[in-house]
Amino acid sequence: MAVKVIIPTPLRTYAQRREFAELEARTVGEALGGLTSLYAELRKHLYTDEGHIRSFVNVYVNDDDIRYLANENTPIKDGDTISIVPSIAGGGREFVRVC
């Protein structure tokens, strides 16, 4: 199935500034796997060291959040659009090393 994967603005620097990639895949997992094969530097921003999609990475198939479908096993069909949407959060108190 040919699908379009929208790359969010903050990650385009790791994908040759491309806004999207067109890939052949049967599931969301295959599509994201194909994307990170094309652009290996994306992987650490999308996946944990254990290989799970990071909690603050939202993935949509068309308008549907894959958490309410079958996560990475969500099937996709020809012409679908997969969007990677950053989750934004933060807050004070503990401090972090800076350089």
Add this chain to the structure above:
Amino acid sequence: MSEEHNVRLELAAGLAEEIRAHGQRAYPHECCGAILGRESEGLREALSLRQLPNRREDSPSNRFSLTAEDVLGAEQAAREQNLEVIGWYHSHPNHPARPSEYDREHAWPWYSYVIVSVVNGVAVEMTSWRLADDRAVFSPEQIQIRARAAA
């Protein structure tokens, strides 16, 4: 040395005051919002803001979060102005304007993260940061206030 060093965020006139005022209104809770602008040839300009509600109702004085819909709405607003979401701002009530470990864990590269410290209801220091490519550290980003660019 990574490209995050010596980076600069130019804030159009009035935006810094708008962020400070938002932080003061939200106190003792954290405020948050999107920074809309453009980046070209290494120059990053913030041209407008989109104030957003802090969705962390359980701990709003030391945490903030936005929904995916908030993010998509900010991106849509940016596109309508022929801009991009170049970063996000939030306040640290009664804490310095330095990123927390929680900020780092939830940060994305490339974005500018502006933090304003609000002490006893009064906005004081404001800083900006970018996450390193390896996600390990935040690097400071210079904030420069400038007159609003001509259309």
